[in-house]
Amino acid sequence: MLSSRLQRLRSLRSDTSGLALMEFAFTFPIIMAMGGYGTELSFLALSNLRVSQYALNLADNASRVGVQANAGVTQLRESDLNDVLQGTRRESDLIKLTTNGRVILSSLENVSQPYDTDRVQRIHWQRCLGMKGASGADAADYNSHYDPSPTVHPSPAAGSDATAANKGVDAPAGMGEPTQKVNAYQNSGVMFVEVNYQYRPLFGSLFVNPQVIRYTASFIVRDNRDFSRIYNPTPTATASTCDRYTKGVGGATT
Template structure:
């Protein structure tokens, strides 16, 4: 008991010191903000991990599907624009729950190491690229476009068997430093890149710089593919190519 306290207050002070009613509620009130923040952070991180897993799987599935498709009655498989559109739409459906093509960009590249009719020796090049997604159409949004080169001209590369539409030489392969992939001699690799703008469940402050999610996937072409060009026959059916100068969902 503090010296000098009036005698009439001393009984009240002793009762207050011995009173334990509401202690648990008071402790809970002090710890609630910390518990709430920890819980919200856990929910946000779990959602971020789930979105990363989905995008990673979509990239791998798309590369796998695009490395298999093709059609022809002959032993050499021709790849058509409609085949590419089909696998891109499959990726769009897979990512519909997270708005993949609204909030992101998918780039499919054919990295080939073959000798075309206009070559004197095999050349590794990005013969063609096809894209889907709305992001990347402005200069401030450019990081959502291909990070590893492009097949130029964007609208026509790979659409015929001419040197003008041969695509872009890529002797160093594609991918991040230390994990680059190259096409084996005489064949090609389907390389998929996905860039996605993550939408936080709670707040962007909880995930910091994780706004843009970036994943790649690649598969070697596993059939005897005709690498001359992408075909778009009028009757089989003709379709609008998903070239990378277009930004659609």
């Protein structure tokens, strides 16, 4: 009996039939963690790429829209701005940008208006789209970071007519990060776009914390634009002013 039991113990010591299963059980958590981390980083990188492209496309589109008026001058209309913002909204439906973020389009101009004595660089007007930033909790993250100061923004009426009352705000240093300021050429303008997006990780906060993805883009206005105002002929369009926090253009909620 004893020898039989010893024989069984010896055979068990040399038995390797479950080795692969044991190795898999030990390595599975490590493989899953590495796979999840890689997937999360890939998704974050892809989200950054998408947001940067949305900003570039909007700046590019806004730099070339308008309708030809007299003498080859292009007039920019509220309907044109709504069109390009709507294009950004549709383009970004996959990540629900206008629900989980905010888009700010600014016209940085270096021109002399009838009420100026010389050229002045100013943010003449801004148009916005997106639901984020309405509350005090996230206002600092999603509203424009590149106005002249945290408390100075162009009013919703800025640029709506050609009067000094709605001239916007002076921005002599330009717009952008302190070491990467964008300035408009003399007698021209720049479409400056800022996109702020709430990134929601695939696996909660396990690998990457929720964060705001922020990108900017700028394009020089491509045509001989009339910088005096944004036109709004009949039938008038509802302006997507920055006092509105909606996911649709012109204040639309859908």
